Amino acid sequence: MGTSVSTRGSGRTNEESKSRENDSRSSDTLDSNLSLIFSSLAELLVASGYGYARVGRLVKISFVRAARSIGGENGERVSNARIAALTGLTRTEVSQLLRLGDQPAVNSADPANRALRVVQGWLTDRRYLQPNNLPRRLPFKGEKFSFSHLVKLFSGDIPARAMLSEMKRLRIVRHDAQDRVQLIRTTLGISRKTTLAMRAISLWVEMLTATSSQNRLGQVTSKAKQVNLAFSSLPQLLAAVRELEHRRVAFISGLEQLGGKALTSRKHFLRISIAVAAEKAALRTGNR
Numbered sequence: 386m387g388t389s390v391s392t393r394g395s396g397r398t399n400e401e402s403k404s405r406e407n408d409s410r411s412s413d414t415l416d417s418n419l420s421l422i423f424s425s426l427a428e429l430l431v432a433s434g435y436g437y438a439r440v441g442r443l444v445k446i447s448f449v450r451a452a453r454s455i456g457g458e459n460g461e462r463v464s465n466a467r468i469a470a471l472t473g474l475t476r477t478e479v480s481q482l483l484r485l486g487d488q489p490a491v492n493s494a495d496p497a498n499r500a501l502r503v504v505q506g507w508l509t510d511r512r513y514l515q516p517n518n519l520p521r522r523l524p525f526k527g528e529k530f531s532f533s534h535l536v537k538l539f540s541g542d543i544p545a546r547a548m549l550s551e552m553k554r555l556r557i558v559r560h561d562a563q564d565r566v567q568l569i570r571t572t573l574g575i576s577r578k579t580t581l582a583m584r585a586i587s588l589w590v591e592m593l594t595a596t597s598s599q600n601r602l603g604q605v606t607s608k609a610k611q612v613n614l615a616f617s618s619l620p621q622l623l624a625a626v627r628e629l630e631h632r633r634v635a636f637i638s639g640l641e642q643l644g645g646k647a648l649t650s651r652k653h654f655l656r657i658s659i660a661v662a663a664e665k666a667a668l669r670t671g672n673r
Contacts, residue, residue: 426586429579434555436498442491448472449482497573499540500552504571506539520568525549525560532566633659 430440452471456463465483469476496502507513507520512530515521523532525545533545540548549566552558556574559567616622640657 429582433575433579434498434500434551434573435575436496439491439495439497445472445474445478446482446485448474449479499543500548500555500557501573503536503539503548503552504557504568507535507568508571510535510538522565522567525564525566 449468449472452468453463456467456471465476465479468474468479468483472479474482496505513521513523513535521530523530523535525531526533528534532549536543536545536548549558549560553560557568557570559569561567614625616625637659644655
């Protein structure tokens with residue numbers, strides 16, 4: 386009898402151990418995929434000057450709204466404590482975010498990064514304005530109301546030289562031979578590449594979320610393959626792009642015929658999302 390009990394107990398222990406190992410592997414896989422997604426997004430956002438603080442606020446409010454949706458599936462009111470438990474945020478943070486209601490998660494007037502915080506100070510502090518309220522051209526250093534002084538007031542702990550480099554990269558300021566800094570633009574130039582990438586990602590994630598919530602077929606499959614093509618001339622490349630677009634349209638038409646039109650008598654549906662991305666590579670010279 387004792388041996389039998391011991392054997393069953395050992396079996397349960399092994400099953401529990403395997404379950405923990407599977408959970409650990411699933412968590413590691415999720416972390417790995419999230420890290421890949423966040424790294425790619427960060428490259429796009431940092432290149433455009435979009436700072437973490439603004440992203441962090443968007444993430445927090447999104448988690449709170451998701452927790453309210455999940456916790457209130459049975460029509461019950463979700464408490465701040467329950468939302469905090471679901472998201473890992475503090476109850477104070479949850480309370481502050483819930484006060485926003487249906488308002489935008491971030492104010493479009495809030496600076497997206499520290500460089501724009503410096504710009505905001507430059508445009509509002511009268512010490513850095515001309516009598517006609519236009520921003521002064523500032524010496525980098527050496528005077529009380531210099532660019533270095535401005536950065537110290539409005540950028541926190543960022544050194545003036547590092548801030549100058551970033552503002553030049555974002556084409557916000559011009560630095561002349563006399564070591565003076567001039568403000569030439571007051572907003573970020575978000576690249577079209579970044580905008581299109583975010584739009585494509587949002588549509589794809591929205592489709593996956595809707596599919597998952599409705600438990601259609603229980604899972605979603607997705608495979609991606611990157612193909613590099615080489616051409617000897619620009620006309621050949623452009624011709625390939627036109628051919629790719631033609632094939633995309635033909636492929637979609639074929640898919641629609643494969644499933645037929647959506648009729649009310651049909652019960653099973655398959656949603657397919659197609660993405661085609663082409664990046665024009667830099668011209669290579671020499672033997673490489």
